[in-house]
Amino acid sequence: MIVAETERLTLRHASPDDAIAMRAVFCDPEVMRHGDGPQTDDWIQSWITRMNYNYNELGYGLWIVTQTIDALAIGYCGLTWFPNISGRPEIEVGYRLARTYWDKGYATEVAVAVRDLAFSHYELDRLIAIIEPDNLRSIRVAEKLGMQYDGDVLLDGYDHSDSVYACQR
Numbered sequence: 001m002i003v004a005e006t007e008r009l010t011l012r013h014a015s016p017d018d019a020i021a022m023r024a025v026f027c028d029p030e031v032m033r034h035g036d037g038p039q040t041d042d043w044i045q046s047w048i049t050r051m052n053y054n055y056n057e058l059g060y061g062l063w064i065v066t067q068t069i070d071a072l073a074i075g076y077c078g079l080t081w082f083p084n085i086s087g088r089p090e091i092e093v094g095y096r097l098a099r100t101y102w103d104k105g106y107a108t109e110v111a112v113a114v115r116d117l118a119f120s121h122y123e124l125d126r127l128i129a130i131i132e133p134d135n136l137r138s139i140r141v142a143e144k145l146g147m148q149y150d151g152d153v154l155l156d157g158y159d160h161s162d163s164v165y166a167c168q169r
């Protein structure tokens with residue numbers, strides 16, 4: 001199911017057929033450096049299952065980003081619910097692309113569409129991004145979404161604080 005279309009990209013639900021293409025995202029140590037590190041094929045399958053559960057139960061999740069011109073799956077972008085970020089529930093915009101597709105303006109293009117969906121379709125008042133302080137590319141994308149630094153958070157299971165960026169509707 002298609003969720004959004006931009007000038008060059010399409011955002012759609014994840015399906016089990018995406019597992020091989022998503023290896024270029026989830027199994028690349030450089031792409032996963034800011035996060036939980038490279039993952040296995042079984043993990044990718046369970047991620048796809050989890051996302052489909054989220055689409056059904058929450059109405060949103062992380063969606064597959066494809067190049068519209070050739071329908072290649074190149075990464076994900078979407079929304080994740082966090083029950084407790086510094087004492088309040090929050091929804092995060094997240095983005096991650098295979099390395100070949102960096103520096104083309106793709107993450108910004110698709111994240112703008114997700115931000116707009118968050119504020120119009122999902123009627124959120126506030127959207128955050130949780131970013132490691134040295135992930136300068138991701139911070140730049142957040143800034144281009146209109147987000148500003150909003151404090152630090154120590155997530156469960158992490159040994160370092162992340163920066164919270166936020167924007168309002």
Ligand SMILES: CC(C)(COP(=O)(O)OP(=O)(O)OC[C@H]1O[C@@H](n2cnc3c(N)ncnc32)[C@H](O)[C@@H]1OP(=O)(O)O)[C@@H](O)C(=O)NCCC(=O)NCCS
Nearest residue numbers: 031034095096097102103104105106107108136137138140
């Ligand atoms: C973060 C990520 C999604 C960005 O994707 P992208 O398509 O390259 O992003 P864009 O091209 O839209 O924008 C990147 C911006 O960062 C800038 N940039 C690139 N390298 C940079 C660096 N080393 N320092 C600062 N800014 C940098 C680019 O110049 C561009 O800004 P500009 O448009 O003002 O010139 C991609 O690098 C990625 O998947 N990284 C690994 C996963 C990840 O870290 N996800 C975010 C987790 S919070």
